Amino acid sequence: MGAVGQATTGGLLDRYDETLARDPMAAFGLVREWMRTDWRALFAELRERRPVFVTPAFTVVTRFADVTEVLSRESVFSVRAFGPRLDAALGGPFMLGRDATPTNWRDKGLMQVMLDQRDTARVRELAGRVADEALDAAWPAGRVEAVHDVFRRVALRVCADYFGFPGPDPQTLSRWTRAVVTDGFANYAGDPEIQAASVRAGSEMTAYLRDRLAERRAALRAGRDLPDDVFTRLARTDLPAGLGMDDERIVINMAGLPLGFVESAPGAMTEALDQLFLRPQVLARAVEAAAEPDPAHFDRHVWEALRFNPFFKLLPRVCERDHVLAAGTPRSTVIPAGTFVLPAPASAMFDPDVVPEPDEFRLDRPDHHRLFFGYGHHACLGAHLAGGVVCEVLRRVLRRPGVHPLPPPDGGVVRSGGIFPDRFVLGLGSAGKAG
Template sequence: MLTPEGRSDPYPALAALRLAAPVHRSAALGSHVLTRFADCQEVLTGPAFLVPDRAWCAREVPDQRGRPGADFFYSSLLGTNGAEHARHRRLIVGAFGARQVAALQATTEKITDELLDGFADATASGGTADFQELVGRPLPVALVGALIGVPGAEQGRLEQLGRGAGRLLEPLRSPEDWARADRAVTELRAYFTGLLAERRAAPADDLASALLDQCRAVDPPPTDLELADLLLLVFVAGFETTTGLLGTAVHALLTHPEQLALVRQDRALVPAAVEEALRWDSPVLMTERLAARPVTVAGVPIPAGGSVTAVLAAANRDPQRHPDPDAFSVRRPDHRALSFGHGPHHCPGAALATAEGTTLIARMLDRFPALTLAGPPVRRDAVALRSFDVLPLATTG
């Protein structure tokens, strides 16, 4: 998984590891690596496991204390447990319910159509274009920006900063990763702190204003920094994982023409195609947990404080969970996967991300009946985040 070949296609090695050692002690990661669905689900759901938090950071990596990146990562919604995590989550979970996602549908359709207009222009008369540049990245950035209240003119700059903050999700971070993340978090915190100040003076119909309204419902009330960090996390997570999903879904369909034909014939299969893309190549490869007490996973003892890494992508291709797991099948009877996590840290924006994917695929099929790959795609140079940096497509044969 840590080599260029493994980053491109980790699945053969993960399948071999699942057979040989489903609970494997990795010296490189300093963690027990889990590759079976049941084991990963247990770790993500069970009370015996926690996420690394601020106390863990102070104890295990004291040299990172005081860094903006570490302070954000180990104290935000991503890095809190128990009552503190529930307190953070209560502030934003309402923003991603079924009613809220439905209310955003018109905005999703409008942004999608505008971006596809540009993609159509770029590929007219037999031309080729990078889908990720024109659609896959700007669509989730624009939608999460509209949700939060970030003006369109600011979204491109914040996306670049967000990609720097996204390096915090990598299992092994270089000094360059830390420096880039520190700069990004510092600038993003300043931006969202300013946005919250603007909304206090002039509320709007967006998440920034909604968070301020929710403050009285949480005890103790969140600080300005906690609110800024929530907006930072929603923004970065809202486009990073969805960008991966959109590129993967399009690529999976175009490289499986028989499945694409099924979806073209029956548009009711579009949601299933998006769910299968999430299962087949998860936008997030892995996530870490810590044992809160001595515990056993599949017969392997894990000491208190011991690290375990749930490889979500491997769990989603566990043949004990999904027969013929390497096949991409839109008519699979059960697509349920761990791509958005499970348990207390299940991604609150999962429904919004899948709605974006469903809208995009449906509209692309309507507009581009001859859509095809136009060159080799380029994978993102990352381990934890599965995404394409470049996905060249053409709309005419």
């Protein structure tokens, strides 16, 4: 997916139109397949020929201005596509499933306080340390399966040590997050088994958190010292009863932390590293930058690599009332209420009207061209922490001499469900040693 050199082939839309006339289901299948395997070519053609791509099943929005318009009109374009799934898993409302509501406003405010921006350096350091431990352990073997043994391991340790949510064990926490995120964001067909697995995982997770909250409260009453993690901060916080910030809100917001992080951070690390490996000259410069004491220059390589394959390519929304999108432009389109709308950050970040020379790998792009962490009302609450973690882990990986992708059959990123990276074996040390 998103391989370097992937070119606009032209004609994808012609094939779509012909197929739609003959067999609408097959046309839908084609678009879904291209989204998975050929998304850059598809989006390039859509931006050019049909920037607001209306199909009988959904509408894809591809230009930067229109993607940000959708994502910043939360009362028109709601998260009802996945909100009820998250609610069902967690047994109550979670901010990402609620638009422009008192719940979203209040919970977001509280969690922004708890996820203190001043923690960024400490969390980055923690991530770097865990990555180094994992790489040291793998070094004698000359290879490492990076997704689970480095990237997820780091994410789960950040959950344990910084959020204060280790789970009964990392494997169980990992299983819970995968089940809930799969249903929320990858179960477009509404498979009831995937939904049931998510509800089971969510109720195990919230039951676990209720018990841990009671323990933390008891420890605080007994005057015992607790680590300064997000969970302890929440357990210590006494808000006026009338605000409705009861223990169940703490449990649900705590559950939301690994849901936001454990799939997306390893996903971003994998895709960015894969993109760097595809560009040997860029990789060589990234390796040099990884050695610099100040990581700022190195980080730019990661963000630009991720632009070429962002983990979240589409953010699902439901249009709640008729809306004229891109009003006053030639692409102005009425989106009728009830439409399933897919704004595509992955396409917006290649829109030449906003992003100059989008097909070039450039390190001088401004932050506001990056839509990895969403935009507008639901923009990511953990972006400051996640950004540091993603970049630092890759920095530690690229500081190791001779890290390289393996050739087939062992090499390449293996994704489960076409979305979640689950295997990416790297050689460590000289190419001859690994494999």
